[in-house]
Amino acid sequence: MARWIPDESGEEAALLEGLGISSTDALFTDVPKRARIGRMGVGAAREEPDVVAEVDRLLGRNRPLSNFSSFMGGRLTSRYSPAAVDSIVSRSEFYTAYTPYQAEASQGMLRTLFEFQSLWVEMTGLDVANASLYDGATAGGEALLFCRRLHEGTRFLVPASLPWEERSVLENYASGPGLRVEEIPYDDRTGRLDLEFVRSAVAKKDVFGVLADVPNGFGHVDEGVSELKSILGDVPLVIAADPLSLSVLEAPGNYGADVVVGEGQGFGIAPSFGGPLLGLFACRKEHVRSAPGRIVGATFDTEGRRAYALTLVTREQHIRRSRATSNICTNESLMALAFVVYATVVGPRGLARLQASLAEKARTLASGLGAIEGLKAPRFDAPYLGDFTVEVGRGTAEEFLDRLRRRKILGGHPLSDPRPASTRGPERILVGLGETTSEKDIQKYVKAARAAIGAVGRTA
Amino acid sequence: MTFRQARWDEPSVWDLAPPRSSEAPPQISGIPEKLRRKHAVQWPELSELEVVRHYTRLSQMNFGIDTAPYPLGSCTMKYNPKVSEVLARRKGAAEVHPYQPEATVQGSLEVFWRLERILSRVTGLPEVSLQPAAGAHGEYAAMLMVRAYFRDLGELAERTEVLLPDTAHGTNPASAAMAGFATREIPSKDGCVDVQELGRAVSKKTACFMLTNPNTAGLFESEILEIAETVHASGAMLYYDGANLNAILGVTHPGRMGFDVAHLNLHKTFATPHGGGGPGAGVLAANDKLGPYLPVPRIVKEGRRFRLDYDRPKSIGKIKTAYGNFGLDLRAYAFILSHGEEGLKHISRRAVLNSNYVASRLGKHLPRPFRPLVKHEFVLSGAPLKERGVRTLDLAKRLLDEGVHAPTVYFPSLVEESLMIELPETESKRELDGYIAAFERALADTPENLHAAPRSLSVTRVDEVRAAREPLLSWKDLRAASEKAETP
Numbered sequence: 046m047a048r049w050i051p052d053e054s055g056e057e058a059a060l061l062e063g064l065g066i067s068s069t070d071a072l073f074t075d076v077p078k079r080a081r082i083g084r085m086g087v088g089a090a091r092e093e094p095d096v097v098a099e100v101d102r103l104l105g106r107n108r109p110l111s112n113f114s115s116f117m118g119g120r121l122t123s124r125y126s127p128a129a130v131d132s133i134v135s136r137s138e139f140y141t142a143y144t145p146y147q148a149e150a151s152q153g154m155l156r157t158l159f160e161f162q163s164l165w166v167e168m169t170g171l172d173v174a175n176a177s178l179y180d181g182a183t184a185g186g187e188a189l190l191f192c193r194r195l196h197e198g199t200r201f202l203v204p205a206s207l208p209w210e211e212r213s214v215l216e217n218y219a220s221g222p223g224l225r226v227e228e229i230p231y232d233d234r235t236g237r238l239d240l241e242f243v244r245s246a247v248a249k250k251d252v253f254g255v256l257a258d259v260p261n262g263f264g265h266v267d268e269g270v271s272e273l274k275s276i277l278g279d280v281p282l283v284i285a286a287d288p289l290s291l292s293v294l295e296a297p298g299n300y301g302a303d304v305v306v307g308e309g310q311g312f313g314i315a316p317s318f319g320g321p322l323l324g325l326f327a328c329r330k331e332h333v334r335s336a337p338g339r340i341v342g343a344t345f346d347t348e349g350r351r352a353y354a355l356t357l358v359t360r361e362q363h364i365r366r367s368r369a370t371s372n373i374c375t376n377e378s379l380m381a382l383a384f385v386v387y388a389t390v391v392g393p394r395g396l397a398r399l400q401a402s403l404a405e406k407a408r409t410l411a412s413g414l415g416a417i418e419g420l421k422a423p424r425f426d427a428p429y430l431g432d433f434t435v436e437v438g439r440g441t442a443e444e445f446l447d448r449l450r451r452r453k454i455l456g457g458h459p460l461s462d463p464r465p466a467s468t469r470g471p472e473r474i475l476v477g478l479g480e481t482t483s484e485k486d487i488q489k490y491v492k493a494a495r496a497a498i499g500a501v502g503r504t505a
Numbered sequence: 506m507t508f509r510q511a512r513w514d515e516p517s518v519w520d521l522a523p524p525r526s527s528e529a530p531p532q533i534s535g536i537p538e539k540l541r542r543k544h545a546v547q548w549p550e551l552s553e554l555e556v557v558r559h560y561t562r563l564s565q566m567n568f569g570i571d572t573a574p575y576p577l578g579s580c581t582m583k584y585n586p587k588v589s590e591v592l593a594r595r596k597g598a599a600e601v602h603p604y605q606p607e608a609t610v611q612g613s614l615e616v617f618w619r620l621e622r623i624l625s626r627v628t629g630l631p632e633v634s635l636q637p638a639a640g641a642h643g644e645y646a647a648m649l650m651v652r653a654y655f656r657d658l659g660e661l662a663e664r665t666e667v668l669l670p671d672t673a674h675g676t677n678p679a680s681a682a683m684a685g686f687a688t689r690e691i692p693s694k695d696g697c698v699d700v701q702e703l704g705r706a707v708s709k710k711t712a713c714f715m716l717t718n719p720n721t722a723g724l725f726e727s728e729i730l731e732i733a734e735t736v737h738a739s740g741a742m743l744y745y746d747g748a749n750l751n752a753i754l755g756v757t758h759p760g761r762m763g764f765d766v767a768h769l770n771l772h773k774t775f776a777t778p779h780g781g782g783g784p785g786a787g788v789l790a791a792n793d794k795l796g797p798y799l800p801v802p803r804i805v806k807e808g809r810r811f812r813l814d815y816d817r818p819k820s821i822g823k824i825k826t827a828y829g830n831f832g833l834d835l836r837a838y839a840f841i842l843s844h845g846e847e848g849l850k851h852i853s854r855r856a857v858l859n860s861n862y863v864a865s866r867l868g869k870h871l872p873r874p875f876r877p878l879v880k881h882e883f884v885l886s887g888a889p890l891k892e893r894g895v896r897t898l899d900l901a902k903r904l905l906d907e908g909v910h911a912p913t914v915y916f917p918s919l920v921e922e923s924l925m926i927e928l929p930e931t932e933s934k935r936e937l938d939g940y941i942a943a944f945e946r947a948l949a950d951t952p953e954n955l956h957a958a959p960r961s962l963s964v965t966r967v968d969e970v971r972a973a974r975e976p977l978l979s980w981k982d983l984r985a986a987s988e989k990a991e992t993p
Contacts, residue, residue, distance in 0.1 A: 090845030104597030153567030319827025379780025428535030
């Protein structure tokens with residue numbers, strides 16, 4: 046039996062005695078007999094060393110990133126996090142706390158969240174950030190609903206290059222209120238958004254919002270995003286931005302974004318097979334009462350000391366119930382802490398230097414892969430910051446990656462939607478890099494890619 | 506207990522080292538001028554030690570379970586075992602990318618699969634997905650599943666309404682509304698669902714009835730089987746909000762009670778840390794009717810191999826990036842292994858014992874609005890305090906001075922000046938007696954002292970009205986406010 050349930054001798058007997066009963070059975074007489082269950086079938090309790098051994102045995106069946114030269118990229122990264130970040134995140138005053146409902150007892154977390162909100166405001170050029178959402182994809186979903194509160198219409202436009210997962214999440218958020226998610230086509234050579242398509246769609250008056258991602262789903266930076274707002278007019282523009290990219294790219298608020306969302310996992314949060322992640326959300330101050338999620342505000346205590354509290358709560362589910370701006374209760378506060386500690390430890394110049402070094406390495410890799418017959422790298426003729434798309438001309442993306450894996454390379458991930466009902470697009474792979482990617486790793490990838498594509502050529 | 510929280514005179518991070526502005530970040534070739542950042546992000550440049558000190562000091566101005574009992578009702582703030590923290594940081598857990606090939610992530614997939622199988626037995630519902638990031642996220646996904654189910658039956662145009670009791674968590678109506686349903690509240694009778702009222706409200710328009718059992722008043726809905734019958738007779742679905750599962754492990758489960766679909770909060774019953782507001786981890790469990798609609802991918806076992814299965818034509822698709830909050834799922838798995846069948850049952854017996862013990866003591870001082878037998882939490886009314894000019898809020902703040910966290914206050918709203926108290930199974934009798942004594946001291950204190958509380962924390966009573974009336978939501982707002990103040 047786990048020792049976490051206190052069992053000092055006589056303890057439960059004393060509690061029972063205090064209630065004047067002899068057994069806990071008397072506490073469950075309100076559960077009708079017909080609703081009772083027998084055994085659940087969970088198995089016997091294990092002691093801590095045994096639990097550790099069992100979990101380690103299971104985890105031993107994984108092959109973590111360090112077993113490979115990793116080129117996993119996209120919204121979720123395998124970037125390095127300074128040890129100081131986890132040291133702070135591991136402080137149990139933070140990680141064992143609940144949502145800071147009692148402001149006086151929770152100034153530490155409230156101040157941290159206020160700093161986090163402030164950082165996302167500085168990065169995006171907008172006015173207000175919330176205290177986090179679940180992940181980048183759901184932040185996009187909340188942004189879709191937010192846009193609908195600001196503008197009439199039934200159509201929400203997103204790039205056709207948006208990762209399929211995000212598209213699926215957006216479709217779910219749209220489905221409740223009967224809204225539609227539609228694709229903006231892209232130029233086959235550059236991957237750039239078809240702005241004329243956007244212009245004519247908006248002219249039909251039924252578009253309530255447009256989302257564009259920076260970098261886009263192919264890893265590229267599309268200059269056209271800076272022209273979107275002039276086309277949209279009062280139709281809200283959502284930019285889904287990679288936070289690291291904002292160390293070197295213009296703040297989207299400065300080119301007309303009304304909302305900036307993002308996935309914050311790359312800032313001090315381990316990939317952990319996909320969670321927990323961190324959803325980022327910022328908007329303009331005039332729209333704050335339509336915003337989803339918790340928001341921390343600055344105020345004072347009774348002695349005039351600066352103090353912080355959850356605020357504008359009349360937007361939220363526990364007050365407004367079915368008319369709330371969102372159902373968010375739990376968010377990702379601890380991940381927001383990791384984000385702000387990471388950014389502060391690395392510093393604004395450090396972030397920009399990191400992005401520049403990833404871009405440099407990506408160019409080396411792309412030119413190496415681009416020289417291989419049967420591969421197109423980068424697939425699109427557009428600038429990139431670290432991630433880029435490779436198109437495999439022979440065989441499938443999965444086969445190509447499989448061959449690389451046998452040489453201890455994780456060469457990226459396929460971009461196609463794995464659901465059988467979806468139409469299989471071109472064989473494309475998103476490739477990314479990290480701090481630990483060395484020149485040697487890059488050369489290894491190029492060599493293995495040549496062999497892999499050559500092998501397909503022979504068997505074809 | 507004499508209690509003093511740290512009161513660091515710690516500046517905000519930007520006041521530690523005001524950012525130097527003008528420098529432009531390095532230019533990356535190919536990026537057009539229009540999209541280049543002209544000035545580096547305005548954020549301080551601090552030494553690592555300065556950063557560590559700053560956030561360490563902030564942490565010392567924060568309550569956690571590790572510092573004090575945290576009896577927030579409906580939040581199940583139990584001890585978060587340290588062994589789970591160690592395991593979640595193993596390389597094989599943390600340093601695994603979700604898009605790695607299946608052959609390299611067999612361990613993660615097996616953890617998911619095993620946990621899903623266990624939670625299927627705990628809930629009595631055959632199909633389980635761990636994709637939701639939190640409880641409310643699971644509620645929302647479940648409502649989307651209900652929607653898809655009735656669409657397939659051709660009944661969606663008619664079934665536009667979700668019913669819920671007036672004691673429901675706010676997330677329930679919010680999730681139902683986001684999924685496109687109208688919501689309607691069923692009034693309670695003596696703290697429980699009034700089955701007659703429910704019977705009158707249920708119709709062909711009803712898509713679902715959402716229920717928490719035990720409910721937020723801490724009462725077990727003893728007429729649950731009649732409720733299920735009433736709901737199902739109209740063809741509607743019955744949804745289980747698993748926030749209060751901690752009371753009934755091994756006694757009953759959603760499947761036996763007649764629920765069609767359920768969410769659980771791993772950060773409540775299964776002890777994953779709540780991180781000051783999140784992360785959580787949600788679980789969706791469904792019967793055979795709704796199971797096909799669960800999000801993709803599902804985890805399947807084929808021989809000795811585990812696989813992500815996307816071939817579920819009826820699935821609602823994705824509700825989040827990747828597959829779930831693995832870091833939390835692993836912690837919950839270790840927690841369940843440690844307890845086993847008997848341990849899980851013991852959790853609920855002890856949580857309910859703790860709750861009734863404290864309720865019987867505190868019930869001598871403040872009215873308990875409903876029947877005395879409660880489950881894992883109980884509700885008191887602070888209404889009599891008003892005679893002394895004191896409100897529940899004052900009592901809550903005064904409790905903080907005792908070095909214990911306050912209860913949930915002003916919820917459920919059907920009780921005037923309510924306090925909802927939950928002291929889970931990990932609190933010893935000594936802690937319970939200490940809490941009771943602290944509560945009694947707080948109650949016995951003078952109105953002046955109650956109004957002046959708290960005094961032992963890093964700040965005194967925080968002006969939340971001002972925070973909402975004059976919103977200052979970021980450093981940018983603070984700068985603007987101070988510029989305005991300096992302008993003559």
